[in-house]
Amino acid sequence: MKTRSILLATVFGTAATMAFADAHTAKEITVMSWGGAYSKSQLEAYEKPFAEKTGIKVNSVVADNPATPIKAQVEAGNVTIDVVDVEYADALRLCDDGLLEILDPAILADGADGSAAMDDFLPGAVTDCFVATIVFSTMYAFDETKFPENPPSKIEDFFDVAGFPGKRGMRKTAKVNLEMALMADGVAPDEVYDILETDEGVDRAFAKLETIKNDVVWWEAGAQPPQLLADGEVAMTTAYNGRIFGATVSEGKPFKSIFDGQVYEYDGYAIPKGAPNLEAALEFVTFSTQTQQLADQAKYISYGPARKSSGPLVGLFEDGKTEMGPFMPTAEANLVKALPSNTEFWADRNTDLNERFNAWLAQ
Amino acid sequence: MADLTADIATGSAPGRLTTADGKPLKAALAAAESHARRRAFFLVLPLLLFVLITFIFPIVQMLHQSIYNPGFTLHRDVGTGVKTPIMINVRNWFDENERGSDPDESAYAALHKDFLLLDELRAAGSVGTRINYDMSGTRSLFTKTARRADKLTPPFQEGFLAIDKDWSDPEVWAVMRGASSAYTANFYLAAVDLTRDVKGDVVSVDDNRALYVKLFGRTLFLSLLITFLTFILAFPVAHLLATLPLRYSNLLMIFVLLPFWTSLLVRTTSWMVLLQSQGVINDALVAGSLIEDESRIQMMYNQTGTVIAMTHILLPFMILPLYSVMRTIKPVYVRAARSLGATSWTAFRRIYFPQTVPGIGAGALLVFILAVGYYITPALVGGADGQLISNLIAFHMTNSLNWSLAAALASLLLVGILILYWLYDRLIGIDNLKLG
Numbered sequence: 002m003k004t005r006s007i008l009l010a011t012v013f014g015t016a017a018t019m020a021f022a023d024a025h026t027a028k029e030i031t032v033m034s035w036g037g038a039y040s041k042s043q044l045e046a047y048e049k050p051f052a053e054k055t056g057i058k059v060n061s062v063v064a065d066n067p068a069t070p071i072k073a074q075v076e077a078g079n080v081t082i083d084v085v086d087v088e089y090a091d092a093l094r095l096c097d098d099g100l101l102e103i104l105d106p107a108i109l110a111d112g113a114d115g116s117a118a119m120d121d122f123l124p125g126a127v128t129d130c131f132v133a134t135i136v137f138s139t140m141y142a143f144d145e146t147k148f149p150e151n152p153p154s155k156i157e158d159f160f161d162v163a164g165f166p167g168k169r170g171m172r173k174t175a176k177v178n179l180e181m182a183l184m185a186d187g188v189a190p191d192e193v194y195d196i197l198e199t200d201e202g203v204d205r206a207f208a209k210l211e212t213i214k215n216d217v218v219w220w221e222a223g224a225q226p227p228q229l230l231a232d233g234e235v236a237m238t239t240a241y242n243g244r245i246f247g248a249t250v251s252e253g254k255p256f257k258s259i260f261d262g263q264v265y266e267y268d269g270y271a272i273p274k275g276a277p278n279l280e281a282a283l284e285f286v287t288f289s290t291q292t293q294q295l296a297d298q299a300k301y302i303s304y305g306p307a308r309k310s311s312g313p314l315v316g317l318f319e320d321g322k323t324e325m326g327p328f329m330p331t332a333e334a335n336l337v338k339a340l341p342s343n344t345e346f347w348a349d350r351n352t353d354l355n356e357r358f359n360a361w362l363a364q
Numbered sequence: 365m366a367d368l369t370a371d372i373a374t375g376s377a378p379g380r381l382t383t384a385d386g387k388p389l390k391a392a393l394a395a396a397e398s399h400a401r402r403r404a405f406f407l408v409l410p411l412l413l414f415v416l417i418t419f420i421f422p423i424v425q426m427l428h429q430s431i432y433n434p435g436f437t438l439h440r441d442v443g444t445g446v447k448t449p450i451m452i453n454v455r456n457w458f459d460e461n462e463r464g465s466d467p468d469e470s471a472y473a474a475l476h477k478d479f480l481l482l483d484e485l486r487a488a489g490s491v492g493t494r495i496n497y498d499m500s501g502t503r504s505l506f507t508k509t510a511r512r513a514d515k516l517t518p519p520f521q522e523g524f525l526a527i528d529k530d531w532s533d534p535e536v537w538a539v540m541r542g543a544s545s546a547y548t549a550n551f552y553l554a555a556v557d558l559t560r561d562v563k564g565d566v567v568s569v570d571d572n573r574a575l576y577v578k579l580f581g582r583t584l585f586l587s588l589l590i591t592f593l594t595f596i597l598a599f600p601v602a603h604l605l606a607t608l609p610l611r612y613s614n615l616l617m618i619f620v621l622l623p624f625w626t627s628l629l630v631r632t633t634s635w636m637v638l639l640q641s642q643g644v645i646n647d648a649l650v651a652g653s654l655i656e657d658e659s660r661i662q663m664m665y666n667q668t669g670t671v672i673a674m675t676h677i678l679l680p681f682m683i684l685p686l687y688s689v690m691r692t693i694k695p696v697y698v699r700a701a702r703s704l705g706a707t708s709w710t711a712f713r714r715i716y717f718p719q720t721v722p723g724i725g726a727g728a729l730l731v732f733i734l735a736v737g738y739y740i741t742p743a744l745v746g747g748a749d750g751q752l753i754s755n756l757i758a759f760h761m762t763n764s765l766n767w768s769l770a771a772a773l774a775s776l777l778l779v780g781i782l783i784l785y786w787l788y789d790r791l792i793g794i795d796n797l798k799l800g
Binding site (some may be wrong): 069070072073075076078094097098099100160168172182214217218219232233234274275350352353355357358359360361362363364 | 434441444445480485486487488489490493496500501503504507508513572573574575578579639641665747748749751759763764765
């Protein structure tokens with residue numbers, strides 16, 4: 002009898018504790034993002050101020066590309082993430098598959114300058130399921146100590162292993178690599194996707210990649226390229242521009258970014274279907290996409306804010322002396338030969354071209 | 365029992381033994397035994413359930429998944445879990461018209477009705493994905509068409525062709541016909557680089573998409589190579605372990621076991637530190653002027669890296685069975701052979717080595733089977749050409765989410781290993797295995 006009452010007490014005790022803990026965890030959301038310097042900028046600009054203002058704790062989770070675990074979670078019916086940071090093309094694809102919550106644009110705050118939210122965001126930055134926060138670019142960077150004289154300056158130089166010897170780092174996926182290969186092959190940015198639509202165009206891009214295949218080290222997480230450069234594993238590598246900026250400015254690495262032939266696109270927040278804390282998630286998205294927050298994020302990483310009204314508020318880097326302007330992918334000098342990623346193309350062709358890419362890789 | 369003996373003693377039923385309460389002895393015994401058996405069964409029940417739930421059930425489910433994909437026939441809403449049959453009209457059209465008949469206006473009208481439903485359910489993406497598995501580049505056809513389906517008016521054939529001329533491609537229709545049954549062998553075809561053409565005949569895929577046969581071959585080759593290398597390295601070590609005096613062999617054993625107890629990830633990343641081109645080994649070679657700074661050896665992000673790291677990681681699985689067998693081999697046999705005039709080589713070859721075979725068999729089987737399914741190490745140090753088939757299975761599980769193809773690949777791997785196991789049993793005999 003005594004054992005039994007002890008047992009019962011334990012059971013009830015545990016249940017009570019759990020219920021208590023539950024009441025607490027309700028004030029918590031989980032946000033999945035890309036890790037490294039980028040997650041840090043979100044922590045400083047969005048998550049900390051949001052927690053201070055609302056008392057809702059934000060747990061930060063990291064993935065190489067958050068779109069893939071989200072798809073798996075929603076399809077398996079086991080969603081643990083409330084807000085996810087995804088590329089525009091992935092957001093479109095997930096939205097088409099019905100894996101994301103539909104967002105009402107009415108939740109977005111008006112610009113700090115008084116302009117209506119939908120006018121304030123850059124064109125196309127808000128879709129059914131997605132709110133852009135940044136414009137980021139995939140460009141390439143090299144180690145200045147490896148090329149003391151005659152440094153590379155064009156996208157062609159990245160694919161010229163004879164002229165600029167050394168290993169190359171590239172992301173292990175078809176996206177961006179194919180576009181860069183075509184641009185290096187002499188295709189003008191505005192013709193890239195017309196050519197890539199055709200089978201011959203895809204062949205041409207793969208043929209160009211083939212020329213450097215033996216010299217490529219493939220990376221998957223955004224934090225890898227600066228590491229590969231720093232370790233001397235590669236002489237140059239494609240990378241997200243903010244990561245290289247972080248390594249150069251805050252860690253003083255001798256890296257130089259080349260924006261010639263860059264591919265830029267939106268990245269932002271979406272909410273997976275069946276998110277456990279939908280209301281708090283919506284609150285978080287509303288808060289994070291305000292003018293001031295977007296401008297604040299640019300203080301920590303060189304990605305352009307997706308709101309027009311945030312532009313004038315972007316000033317110095319957190320060190321208090323570096324002007325952010327010239328490091329943004331959208332700075333005028335960086336847009337001379339630049340390609341806006343065709344998100345519809347990738348929403349439709351990603352699976353297919355990655356299959357081809359994998360087969361090519363294994364050859 | 366006491367009743368029983370009493371009963372026999374009294375001899376109340378000559379010719380037929382019964383218990384005290386008149387039951388036949390045979391039945392009573394059977395009842396008692398079945399009671400004991402039931403108790404034994406309840407004792408092993410937890411284990412049985414555990415094996416069923418965590419081992420048999422997932423394997424059966426995987427086998428099922430590899431031939432079953434309802435992407436074209438059933439839509440499950442991820443929010444509510446409600447299942448809706450889709451593509452009903454066009455599937456009916458397929459039933460009424462035999463394979464190879466050209467799609468007419470009624471086919472396009474049926475397709476239009478189905479697309480209206482797809483648009484409403486937001487299911488065009490998943491249907492397109494299903495068709496895309498069998499015919500690359502068709503996913504966009506479905507998403508694009510669904511977006512515009514509500515604006516289409518008769519005649520639908522022209523409308524569909526205006527959206528995309530691929531709608532007149534007989535292959536699209538052949539693939540849709542194939543997908544209209546949820547049960548299909550197509551994923552097994554895809555797993556061995558085959559596909560179906562318009563007529564439904566099996567043909568090989570384009571050379572630039574062929575992947576899996578090559579990877580199966582590479583996995584087999586690398587696993588055999590790694591098994592062989594671990595054998596070469598482990599044999600002397602195990603011999604030393606078995607013959608050295610205890611205080612030395614204990615120390616040596618710790619050197620073998622320490623890495624074995626260390627996390628797999630830690631061991632793999634330490635190899636990355638050693639092998640990378642700015643790593644310890646290359647730096648040492650450059651410092652010793654053995655190689656030029658420009659010609660550092662590429663030992664990682666290729667097959668070399670996979671082979672080196674996996675050989676080291678799997679080494680204990682070869683050493684331990686070998687050691688346990690060698691310890692039981694009495695040194696007197698070799699001494700006897702030597703005293704009868706055998707050279708040390710002959711004594712080793714004819715006397716010592718044959719006695720270690722059960723250990724070699726066990727070690728080789730362990731290493732090989734582990735190597736065939738290895739995943740983390742090749743993913744980290746394998747680069748592009750050091751990937752094994754498991755990495756592709758993982759890719760289809762987590763990235764492309766083509767779980768049916770992943771299941772088909774995994775089933776083929778399982779069957780392959782079972783065949784090798786059977787061969788091993790025929791050649792060496794599984795009874796000869798000694799694991800320790």
